[in-house]
Amino acid sequence: MNAPSLDMAAAEALFAFWRDAGVDACFEAEPVDRTVFVAPVAAKGPATITPLRAPGAPPSVDEAAVEARRLAATATTLDELAEAVAAFEGCPLRAMGARQSVFARGNPQGSLMIVGEGPGAEEDVRGQPFVGQAGQLLDRILTAAGLLDEAFLTNTVFWKTPGNRTPTPQEQAVCAPFLERALALLKPKAVLLVGAAAAKAVLKTDDGIMRTRGQWREWRLSEDGIAAPVMATLHPAFLLRQPQAKGLVWKDILDLSARLRGEVVEPGA
Ligand code: URA
Numbered sequence: 001m002n003a004p005s006l007d008m009a010a011a012e013a014l015f016a017f018w019r020d021a022g023v024d025a026c027f028e029a030e031p032v033d034r035t036v037f038v039a040p041v042a043a044k045g046p047a048t049i050t051p052l053r054a055p056g057a058p059p060s061v062d063e064a065a066v067e068a069r070r071l072a073a074t075a076t077t078l079d080e081l082a083e084a085v086a087a088f089e090g091c092p093l094r095a096m097g098a099r100q101s102v103f104a105r106g107n108p109q110g111s112l113m114i115v116g117e118g119p120g121a122e123e124d125v126r127g128q129p130f131v132g133q134a135g136q137l138l139d140r141i142l143t144a145a146g147l148l149d150e151a152f153l154t155n156t157v158f159w160k161t162p163g164n165r166t167p168t169p170q171e172q173a174v175c176a177p178f179l180e181r182a183l184a185l186l187k188p189k190a191v192l193l194v195g196a197a198a199a200k201a202v203l204k205t206d207d208g209i210m211r212t213r214g215q216w217r218e219w220r221l222s223e224d225g226i227a228a229p230v231m232a233t234l235h236p237a238f239l240l241r242q243p244q245a246k247g248l249v250w251k252d253i254l255d256l257s258a259r260l261r262g263e264v265v266e267p268g269a
Contacts, residue, residue: 058092059090061173061174063090064090064091065174065176065177067088067090068088068090068091068174068175068176068177068178069177071087071088072177072178072181073181075181075185077185078104078152078186079108081178081181081182081185082101082104084178085101085158086100086101086103088178091157091158091159091171091175092170092171093118093159093160093167093171094159096159096161096162097162098119098124098159098160099124099160100124100127101127101159102119102123102127102155102158102160103129103158103178104152104153104182105129105131106152106153107151107152108152110149110150110151110188111150111188111189111190111260112150112151112152112190112191112192112256113154113183113186113190113192113228114138114151114153114154114191114192114194115154115155115156115179115191115192115193115194115198115202116130116153116155116156116194116195117155117156117157117166117194117195117197117198117235118155118156118157118159118161118167119158119159119160120134120160121160122135123135123160124159124160129155130153133237133240134235134236134237137236138153138194138236141249141250142253145253145254145256145257147253147256147260150260152182152188154182155179156172156179156197156201156202157171157172157175158175158178167197169200169201172197172201176201179202180223183226184224184226187226187228188228189228189229189260190229190260191219191231192230192231193230193231193232193233194232194233194235194236195209195234195235195237195238196208196209196235199212199213199232202219203217203230203232209232209234209235212232213232213233213234213248213252214231214232214233214252214255215231215232216229216231216259217229217230217231218230229259231255231256233249233252233253234249234252236249
């Protein structure tokens with residue numbers, strides 16, 4: 001076998017350096033800060049018509065969310081919703097190195113909806129959420145609680161983020177109509193949010209996960225009035241780094257399990 005040329009070895013070393021620094025995708029020659037909204041330049045002169053957006057510019061968050069809501073509403077089953085997500089072109093993450101959309105896995109008739117942050121590298125390759133190391137730990141926790149067969153797992157965004165960074169609130173807002181439609185179609189008895197990014201997006205709070213975890217709230221959709229009890233807990237990826245926090249998650253899971261078994265009396269019932 002020929003030894004790699006010096007140039008090839010240098011290129012491989014450079015790629016390894018970038019990968020270790022968290023750069024796992026190349027999608028533009030120049031970096032683009034997509035968290036900054038660039039307003040169209042105001043037209044000069046007497047013209048009174050201003051373009052809604054510069055030609056070729058990506059849709060605004062609001063425009064993309066409107067399109068997402070329109071597409072999501074056409075889905076009458078969770079399978080159709082997965083197809084609608086795959087067809088949706090308005091999420092900026094699509095063009096940031098993701099291989100495919102990653103919508104959901106699990107029981108489409110289950111009583112438990114689980115919402116994570118977003119797919120990682122392993123999920124991006126396999127097209128299913130929570131199949132990497134953290135997902136495997138989550139499966140073990142759910143199995144131990146007897147809840148795995150009840151679970152339908154999805155995320156706040158459906159494309160992997162570059163370098164596995166936290167999705168921005170804008171990316172989550174664009175994907176939210178699909179997540180809300182999933183809630184409306186599944187009608188779970190309870191929802192578990194795993195990790196700070198999911199908790200902040202769904203509970204619409206800036207509070208940290210240590211403050212929000214373990215508390216029941218109501219997730220109510222404004223459009224059709226569908227609602228479900230929702231609780232946040234720590235992310236399994238955090239547990240891989242801090243195994244001593246597993247007790248807190250187990251406490252939350254037992255609470256969740258009691259609610260799913262109907263052992264919790266709703267106020268006013
Ligand atoms: N982490 C998440 O939040 N979601 C996944 O699908 C995988 C890892």
